[in-house]
Amino acid sequence: MSSDTRIAASTWIESSRPKYWSFIFSFLLLPFSLFAQAPDIKHVIVIGVDGMSPDGIQKANTPTLDSILKVAAYSFKCQAVLPTSSSPNWASMIMGAGPDKHGVTSNSWQPHKQTIELECEGTKRNGKPSGMWPTIFGELRRQKPESNIACFNDWLAFNRLFEKGVVNRQRDANLLQAASHHGYKGITKKAVNYFKKKKPDFMFVHLDNVDHAGHHDGHGTQAYYDAVGVADQMIAKIVKAVQESGVAEKTVILITADHGGIGHGHGGDTPEEVNVPWILTGPSVVNGELQVPVETYDTAATLAYLLGIKAPDCWQGKAIVQAVAQ
Secondary structure: OOHHHHHHHHHHHHHOOOOOHHHHHHHHOOOHHHOOOOOOOOEEEEEEEOOOOHHHHHHOOOHHHHHHHOOOEEEEEEEOOOOOOHHHHHHHHHHOOOHHHHOOOOOOOOHHHOOOOOOOOOOEEOOEEOOOOOOHHHHHHHHOOOOOEEEEEOOHHHHHHOOOOOOOEEEEHHHOOHHHOOHHHHHHHHHHHHHHHHOOOEEEEEEOHHHHHHHHOOOOOHHHHHHHHHHHHHHHHHHHHHHHOOOHHHEEEEEEOOOOOEOOEOOOOOHHHHEEEEEEEOOOEOOEEOOOOOEOOHHHHHHHHHHOOOOOOOOOOOOOHHHEOO
């Protein structure tokens, strides 16, 4: 990563420090009902790093994440859902509920083969069951139709986890370099270029290189930590793009993962597989380790809060409002 990228990332991170420290403690005591929407936030970015564990961040060379953590609201004990497979957890993250509600219970799930009855308003299309639980993508499109929404994913199967036709721009690694397991580079480049050009209201970026290393070389190996370091470089490029776009003071970034891992796999209920990082940074974000439990399905509700839309009543997740000062 170039020195310019590090400098730009550092500048944006420093500019996002909360200004009203005396307000933090009283804020934590206020009920959620007082907050209809977050402060003046216009752009929200999620960077989801497949298979990245807290251990990976703590032991890898991650200068960007290390700098972000100094000014972020974070938890290293965000709880993934079971099984700790990719589809159930990415789905829970964007659907605001667990697999028992949205029905995505394995990586073989398909909307047209939904096996449970979805008890949520908005799960029908043209009067017929759609097989799709409402996602943050669809809700933002429904409630704010003019929003610019983008998704850049390094895993083709991610495409089936949200409603068709709700994003303005979508690219997956199969259109880039997936065959060589370097799709994350193309995905990051596409995301950076799109953000600079369009400044989307909501952008989701999925990186898969860390999960590849976990399966191929093993979690906790040097190769795995090296992959986390590479993901850190991709994060730096996105942070730099935000800074160069002139909207850093109105942009919040959430960095998280679908699961951790143990040995060469994941899917079980060990702490190494279940605990994932959840890191929120940007203007008005309260600095420090979160003292409230965080579930992966809280992500969708938090994103709805940041984007100023209402979370569907059927979502189980809660907005982590303790992470944001007013």
